[in-house]
Structure formats: C-alpha cells, structure tokens
Amino acid sequence: xxxxxxxxxxxxxxxxxxxxxxxxxxxxxxxxxxxxxxxxxxxxxxxxxxxxxxxxxxxxxxxxxxxxxxxxxxxxxxxxxxxxxxxxxxxxxxxxxxxxxxxxxxxxxxxxxxxxxxxxxxxxxxxxxxxxxxxxxxxxxxxxxxxxxxxxxxxxxxxxxxxxxxxxxxxxxxxxxxxxxxxxxxxxxxxxxxxxxxxxxxxxxxxxxxxxxxxxxxxxxxxxxxxxxxxxxx
Numbered sequence: 001x002x003x004x005x006x007x008x009x010x011x012x013x014x015x016x017x018x019x020x021x022x023x024x025x026x027x028x029x030x031x032x033x034x035x036x037x038x039x040x041x042x043x044x045x046x047x048x049x050x051x052x053x054x055x056x057x058x059x060x061x062x063x064x065x066x067x068x069x070x071x072x073x074x075x076x077x078x079x080x081x082x083x084x085x086x087x088x089x090x091x092x093x094x095x096x097x098x099x100x101x102x103x104x105x106x107x108x109x110x111x112x113x114x115x116x117x118x119x120x121x122x123x124x125x126x127x128x129x130x131x132x133x134x135x136x137x138x139x140x141x142x143x144x145x146x147x148x149x150x151x152x153x154x155x156x157x158x159x160x161x162x163x164x165x166x167x168x169x170x171x172x173x174x175x176x177x178x179x180x181x182x183x184x185x186x187x188x189x190x191x192x193x194x195x196x197x198x199x200x201x202x203x204x205x206x207x208x209x210x211x212x213x214x215x216x217x218x219x220x221x222x223x224x225x226x227x228x229x230x231x232x233x234x
Contacts (some may be wrong), residue, residue, distance in 0.1 A: 004045040004049055004142055005045040005046045005048070005199055005201070006042075006045075006198075006199050007042065007196060007197040007199060007201065008038065008039070008042050009038045009056075009197065009198045010227060011034060011038045011196070012034070012038035012039045013114050013115070013193070014043070015031060015034045015035060015039065016039075016089050016090065016091075016113055016114040017089075017114040017115075018031075019087055019089050020089045020114070020207070021034055023085045023086055023087055023089075028074075028086075028087055029102060031112070034109055035074065037065075039091055039214045040067075040071070040138075043065075043071050043091060043093060044065040044066075044071065046093065046110075046201070046202065047063065047065035047070045047071065047093055048065050049199075049202045050093075050095070050147075050202060050205060050206060050209075051063035051065075052143045053206040053209070053210065054095045054108065054206075054209065056060055057095075057108075057209065057210065057213045057216060058095075058097065058216070060097045060098075061096065061097060062095070062096060062097065062098040063095065063172075068187075069098075070093050070094055070095065071092075071093055072088065072089070072090075072091055072092045072093070072094075073088075074087050074088055074091075075087060075088075076088055077215060079164045084183060087112065089113060090111060090112060090113040090166075091111070091112060092109055092110060092111035092112075093109065093110050093111075094107050094108065094109045095107070095108040095109075095209075096108070104123065104124075104126060104127045104130055104222075104223075105116075105123075105219075105220075105223055106121055106122065106123060106145060106215075106216055106219040107121070107122065107123070107124065108120075108121050108209055108216070109121075109122070110205055112196060113206065115191065115193065116189070116190065116191055117189075117190050117193070117195075118187050118188060118189040118190060119187075119188055119205055119208070119209075119214055120156060120185055120186045120187040120188055121185065121186045121209075121212050121215065122159075122160070122183075122184060122185020122186055122187070122211075123183045123184065124183065126182075126183040126184070127184050127226075129226050129229070130222060130223070130226055131181070131182065131183065132173055132222075133222045133225050133229075134180055134219070134222055135167070135180075135223065137218070138175060138178060138179055139173045140234055142175050145175070145178075145218075146172075146175060148214050149178070149215065150214065151211050151212050151213075151214055151215065152186050152212060152215070155208070156186040156187060156188050156208075156212065157186070157187055157189075158177055158178060158181070158184055158185075158186060158189075159184065159185050159186075159187050160181045160182065160183050160184035160185055161181070161182045161183065161197070162180045162181055163180050163182065163197065166180055167179060167180055178227070181210075186215070188208060
C-alpha cells in the first residue's frame with residue numbers, strides 16, 4: 001500500500017523514554033497498545049512505503065513488514081550480555097537479502113530512539129575475507145573507487161573500528177579512511193526529530209538509500225567474489 005506512512009508520534013517516543021525507566025514485562029504489557037499503535041504499525045507502513053523503491057536497488061531484498069524479517073524485536077536476548085534490560089529502547093528496520101546468516105552481507109537500515117535517529121548502509125560485522133577483498137578492490141582502482149565514494153557526501157560518515165596502525169604507509173588519507181577499517185557502516189545521524197513525525201521521512205530515506213546504492217552494489221560484488229573463493233576451496 002503506497003502512501004500509508006504518515007509519521008511516528010510523540011506518544012511513541014514517550015513510550016521509549018518510559019520503557020527505559022520501567023523495563024519490565026508487567027509495564028510493557030500494560031502499555032502494549034501504545035507500542036502496537038504508535039511504533040509497530042507506523043514502522044510496518046514505513047517498510048511498505050519504502051519496499052517498492054528498495055527492490056529497485058536489489059530485487060532479492062526481504063521486504064515483508066514483519067518482526068524478525070524487516071523490523072526489530074523489542075525483546076532482547078540477554079543470555080550473553082552484561083546488560084540485562086529485557087526490552088530495547090529503540091527500533092530499527094533493515095533491508096537485506098534473506099538468508100539464515102546475514103551478518104557478513106551489507107544491510108540498509110533505519111533506526112531511532114527517544115531523541116535520535118539514524119540510517120545508512122553497513123555490515124553487522126564483516127569477515128576478514130570480505131574486508132581483504134574490499135581492500136584489493138581499493139588498491140586495484142583507487143581513483144575510480146574514490147570517485148564513486150563521493151556518493152556518501154554530504155551527510156554520511158564512515159564509522160567502525162580501525163586498525164591502530166595504518167595498513168599501508170603514506171596512503172592517501174581519503175583512501176585510508178576506508179582501507180583501515182575492520183568493518184564499517186555509512187551512517188547519517190540526526191537529533192532533529194521533526195522528520196520522524198511526517199510522511200516526508202519516506203522520501204528522505206529512499207533518496208539517500210538510492211544515492212549510496214553504488215557502494216551497495218560494489219559490496220555485493222565482493223560477496224560474490226568471496227563465494228567463488230569458498231567454492232574453489234581457496
């Protein structure tokens with residue numbers, strides 16, 4: 001259904017703020033209707049409105065507007081975490097190819113909390129093989145890559161842990177910003193909450209997701225190269 005998303009609400013953001021202070025099952029169940037109406041339903045509509053544009057980028061994207069498919073779960077798995085809060089105080093959506101283990105594939109995302117929001121493209125945790133192949137591509141055609149990478153300007157930053165020592169001495173700083181990453185994400189971060197309350201959010205996300213699509217396609221090409229390596233037993 002096109003044009004379904006009309007914005008999130010202050011009631012939804014207030015729910016996230018209060019959830020941080022009342023992070024227990026009893027409080028959540030008492031306020032579940034607010035979560036359903038002011039957070040989950042608008043998120044589903046946002047996924048629906050974005051999905052047609054996203055399959056233009058990759059027709060294998062998972063676009064079903066469902067929890068566990070494109071929409072994050074509120075309940076946290078605390079088994080291996082020092083943080084024992086039961087519920088997340090933020091929500092996100094993702095567009096990625098469906099597969100059981102997607103951690104090593106590039107993913108588009110939009111995420112927000114009570115007083116912030118961000119979106120972009122990145123890895124949950126890229127493997128060493130992926131990043132080695134990425135660096136090979138950078139060295140193979142550095143100028144071509146940097147020209148393409150201008151698509152992140154003006155509002156995306158390259159985030160993620162870097163190696164403490166440069167991998168290549170006296171490398172062009174613009175190239176080194178990418179080359180020295182252990183894994184990375186392109187993120188556009190915001191504190192002005194007004195766009196979240198409007199259907200204009202659909203256009204903002206769609207436009208910028210398409211703008212950085214050349215990088216997505218490059219990374220998917222690398223994923224193909226990696227699969228070929230594994231198939232050949234290299």
